[in-house]
Amino acid sequence: MKCDRCGREIPDDSNYCPYCGARIGGRWEEFQVEAEGLVAKVKQLLREGNVRRIVVRNPEGKILLEIPVTIGAIGALIAPYLAALGAIAALVSNCTIAVERRE
Ligand SMILES: [Zn+2]
DSSP states (O other), X not given: OBOTTTOOBXXXXXXXXXXXXXXXXXEEXXXXXXXXXXXXXXXXXXXXXXXXXXXXXXTTOOEEEEEEOOTXXXXXXXXXXXXXXXXXXXXXXXXXXXXXXXX
């Protein structure tokens, strides 16, 4: 199977990814987005409110940015991440957003 966070192949019975340490078995979703839609998509996900973690990967699977979303982190604390997303969007043409939902 594949790790939901970093996308690497890992043993089927893993509880944690040996590469990136992500917990396996959380509720993850993936979205493929064009660079110009990246910031808007992340803002939309943050508004949905049940997001624990957002990971942005380039098409080669490299993690470009990880946003640990804690309750109350929407607003000022998230602004630097949105600025970083804007910088990423200028560098890539498309990317993958992996989202871990709260149970
Ligand atoms: Zn991993």
